[in-house]
Amino acid sequence: MSAPGTVIVGAGQAGVQVALSLRELGYDKPITIFNNEELLPYQKPPLSKGFMMGKIAQEGLYLRNPDYFARAGISIVSEHVDAVDRAARKVIGRSGTHTEYEALVLATGSRNRALELPGVELDGVLSLRSFDDAAVLRERMGAARNVVVIGAGFIGLEFAAAASKSGTRVHVVEAASRPMARAVTPEVSTYFTQRHMDRGTTFSFGDTVQRIEGSSGRVVSVHTAQHEALPADLVLIGVGVIPNSELAHAAGLATDNGIIVDAHLVTSDPSVSAVGDCAVYPNAFSKSLLRVESVQNAVDHGRLVAARLTGNRTAYCAVPWFWSDQGEDKLQIAGISLAGDERFAKGDHMSGRFSVFLFRAGSLVCVESVNRVADHMAARSLLKSGRLGRVTPDIARSEDFDLKAYAAKEVAEA
Numbered sequence: 453m454s455a456p457g458t459v460i461v462g463a464g465q466a467g468v469q470v471a472l473s474l475r476e477l478g479y480d481k482p483i484t485i486f487n488n489e490e491l492l493p494y495q496k497p498p499l500s501k502g503f504m505m506g507k508i509a510q511e512g513l514y515l516r517n518p519d520y521f522a523r524a525g526i527s528i529v530s531e532h533v534d535a536v537d538r539a540a541r542k543v544i545g546r547s548g549t550h551t552e553y554e555a556l557v558l559a560t561g562s563r564n565r566a567l568e569l570p571g572v573e574l575d576g577v578l579s580l581r582s583f584d585d586a587a588v589l590r591e592r593m594g595a596a597r598n599v600v601v602i603g604a605g606f607i608g609l610e611f612a613a614a615a616s617k618s619g620t621r622v623h624v625v626e627a628a629s630r631p632m633a634r635a636v637t638p639e640v641s642t643y644f645t646q647r648h649m650d651r652g653t654t655f656s657f658g659d660t661v662q663r664i665e666g667s668s669g670r671v672v673s674v675h676t677a678q679h680e681a682l683p684a685d686l687v688l689i690g691v692g693v694i695p696n697s698e699l700a701h702a703a704g705l706a707t708d709n710g711i712i713v714d715a716h717l718v719t720s721d722p723s724v725s726a727v728g729d730c731a732v733y734p735n736a737f738s739k740s741l742l743r744v745e746s747v748q749n750a751v752d753h754g755r756l757v758a759a760r761l762t763g764n765r766t767a768y769c770a771v772p773w774f775w776s777d778q779g780e781d782k783l784q785i786a787g788i789s790l791a792g793d794e795r796f797a798k799g800d801h802m803s804g805r806f807s808v809f810l811f812r813a814g815s816l817v818c819v820e821s822v823n824r825v826a827d828h829m830a831a832r833s834l835l836k837s838g839r840l841g842r843v844t845p846d847i848a849r850s851e852d853f854d855l856k857a858y859a860a861k862e863v864a865e866a
């Protein structure tokens with residue numbers, strides 16, 4: 453029998469990246485990934501974008517070709533992991549299999565937060581996390597006349613854009629006073645609200661859903677504090693996610709809104725790491741414990757753990773960035789939208805090409821770009837070189853300031 457190698461629980465973006473990077477770095481021991489989904493490992497972002505719009509087929513979602521994993525010597529076991537026996541260094545699969553590990557990586561991701569409301573069990577009330585969810589939603593969307601989206605976060609709005617494009621009437625109900633309120637500035641919220649409204653989408657902000665009603669088991673209407681009955685033959689609930697940390701918790705690892713890891717992404721057990729959506733880690737940019745739900749975070753976590761397992765131990769400090777495509781508009785964020793003490797937008801709101809600069813204590817900490825890819829890439833390169841903070845409000849406010857040109861000069865000097 454071969455020596456135990458690395459076992460990865462979860463075949464999402466983070467878990468798969470650990471395996472890919474391990475092989476790239478020359479790791480030659482066994483690698484086993486436990487996958488509790490039907491499909492080969494796939495990307496999730498297109499589910500609410502290209503796939504939902506019918507522009508990307510199922511095959512376009514796969515992280516690697518079906519034969520890649522076998523060729524790379526990465527075993528994908530289609531099984532849910534029920535328990536981790538840390539004393540024996542084994543994971544226990546649902547069918548009773550025991551798999552030994554030398555290193556264990558928990559990449560269990562997150563799941564959609566459920567709404568506890570009368571009517572959520574009705575046919576036509578759905579959420580979006582997996583390929584199966586997206587396939588059902590896409591089919592239902594084509595036939596729907598009235599869609600209600602509960603929650604104006606990224607996924608809810610991306611879906612709203614796709615649904616309105618297919619000719620469906622869309623209403624978005626949001627408890628906060630503006631969309632994406634926890635993640636973007638009011639300038640960006642205002643722009644996107646208008647763009648969705650231009651497509652015919654209606655919103656109720658500061659509104660809460662009280663119940664969902666149906667007939668013969670199918671959804672018919674959504675009842676909110678502000679609306680007696682919003683007609684609906686399809687409802688998407690998009691009210692955030694919660695980390696899958698129960699497996700870690702049951703194994704006695706430290707958890708608190710995620711699996712707690714140190715700057716090297718090691719849990720409270722030195723032989724167990726956690727990566728991606730499920731990991732709470734000390735973030736070098738926000739200087740706080742953070743759990744981030746993004747592809748960048750998942751991929752960079754995966755790379756860092758693979759590097760550590762092959763002898764290159766570094767602390768996690770990758771540049772945080774994020775994107776969301778809503779209809780024709782691309783939002784990109786470089787840095788973490790912390791409560792800055794100063795901010796302003798530059799560019800042209802009217803033509804939908806602008807960036808919002810966020811400063812803290814006189815230093816640039818985050819750039820939100822709307823249809824300004826060059827600004828986003830420049831901000832990322834400045835963040836990477838450690839020079840973003842050298843941009844002061846005075847520098848950025850000047851008429852002829854161009855972030856791309858500034859970054860090229862600064863990075864060359866760094």
Ligand SMILES: Cc1cc2nc3c(=O)[nH]c(=O)nc-3n(C[C@H](O)[C@H](O)[C@H](O)COP(=O)(O)OP(=O)(O)OC[C@H]3O[C@@H](n4cnc5c(N)ncnc54)[C@H](O)[C@@H]3O)c2cc1C
Nearest residue numbers: 462464465466488496497532533560561728729745746747
């Ligand atoms: C519709 C949608 C759109 C998104 N759009 C964007 C975007 O535009 N930009 C962006 O940056 N991010 C986006 N994200 C977020 C991004 O996809 C996630 O942050 C990323 O996929 C996290 O990867 P992960 O591997 O940590 O978790 P996941 O992708 O959630 O993978 C975890 C896997 O582990 C499995 N698992 C859990 N427990 C077990 C167990 N006990 N045994 C076996 N398997 C288990 C889960 O079923 C899942 O397959 C989007 C997400 C969704 C759902």
